[in-house]
Amino acid sequence: MKIGFSSYSFSDKMLTGEMSIVDVIEWIGKSDGEHLELATVSFSPKGTDTAWNFDDDPDLIETIRSAAATNGVELSGMCMPADFIGDAADRVAQIERVKQHIRLSDSLGIRYLRHDVTPWARKIRDVVEFEEKFAIIVDASAEIARFAAQYDIQTSIENHGFFMNGSEHVRRLIAAVREPNFKTTLDVGNFLCVDEDPLIATRANLPEASFVHLKDFYIRSYDSFPGEGWLTTSGGNYLRGSIVGFGDMDMRGILSSVVTSGYDGYVSIEFEGKEDCLFACETGLTNATRILEELRSPIS
Template identity: 60%
Template sequence: MKFGFSSYSFYQKMQTGEMNLFDVFDWVAQSEGEHLELATVSLSEQMTNDTSTLDTDPEFVAAIKAKARSTGVELSNLVIPADFLPGTQEEFDFQMERVKGHIRVADELGIRLFRHDVVKWAHRDSGIVDFETSLPTIVDASKEIAQFAAGYGITTSVENHGLMMNASERVRRLIYLVDEPNFKTTLDVGNFLVVDEDPVTATAQNLSVTSIIHLKDFYIRPERDYPGPGWLLTAGGNHIRGSIVGYGDMDMRSIFRAIDASDFDGYVSIEFEGIEDCLLGAQRGLENTKRILEEIR
């Protein structure tokens, strides 16, 4: 496995202007990380609104390519939001072309893994009927994108992310229905908590269809214990908040045992989203990851 970071881990300092993407490359090059994953939301002013210009700014792309080459930082994955249930055909067509445009960018940057959402993070289905009704559209769009990416030798993936397409079985079902060899999942070990699924079991179940892993940890508080502002309310009414990997309430050792026992041997990204200093969070997260893996082996 190759351990590195998502650019999302540095959003805290990128938002304030203390760091830009090129500073992140320098930091990663001096760290023990082996790769960097590019998340377009980290290039935006707001996490909930992707205003990045990767697909429309070839000079920026060329500068990123040059920076990766000069620092020796390997680019592993390109991560973008997408919504295949936007409401109008015009918006759907825009989404599809935007995803394809970013696949071209990934190819230009030499990136062979590409993650796209299929619905908005906050899209909350009203039940199984809503999910089943929406699924054919999501499947067809994901299949078209995967086939397009195959022409560039790129593997696409859906992340367990948000409120609708998050549960491990839903992710596996989508992959099965798309039925393209280059369509897999970006497996985020912590995101399963958003829909109150056990991360250990869910991780183990989805490793066989995984293209890249996101490592994160969460503090967890049950429904009756409202901890105050700044915590994410899960679908089941519990509360979670990002932490440094190894510092939170998730059973990271059992998760690492499942990963280590699997056939997965690809990229692993620390995706820090806590309130601690992000550089500390990224560094300690990687240190804890390597330490825990050594302890369980």
């Protein structure tokens, strides 16, 4: 496994201008992180997630390419929002937008691209709506996967947000798309958004994982409102991002399952908490590395 960071972990400092992407890459180059995954929402103006295109700013692309080479930081993957359940014209535009990011990924030497299929905040009204939208999502994802195969790029769906989340939904989509280069970016914490046990869900989806996001959450039950600044899950529980190893998730059990599964790809730490992101990333990486070393070298 190669453990590194998603650029999303540094979003707060990047969006305020406190850190540039060059600063982030330089920081990773000096850390023990082994790669950087580019999340386009780290760069896009707020509220433009499914409209902003990376190649709208060619200078930014060249800056990333140059800084990564200079600092010896491998660019491992790209994550981008997308929405396939609008009207037909919007869907065609969204599919073409994802294809353009596949071309961009290829030019940067990136072989993994995760795209969403609905906006993050979209929720399922009822099972009828989900079934109506499912076939549309399958067709769009399959078209993109076939296009990406020309570039030897693996596409994936993440258990992200509220609509296409949950281990069964993810596995069902992969089975329906039936393209060998379409898998899942397995986010070990996001299952909590739909109130699924992250350890059990991680184990269920590991056989389909092409990329792993490692994060941790503080978890509070529906009957104990913790105050402002917490995410409300589908079932009414509360989440707040934490440093990896500081939260309420069974991080040792999750990492043990990853090791046992034989997964040997990229792992990105994706920090979403309130602490300083540099401290959080450094500490989270240290915690994850320590746990993995202990799992691989058990005390006799």
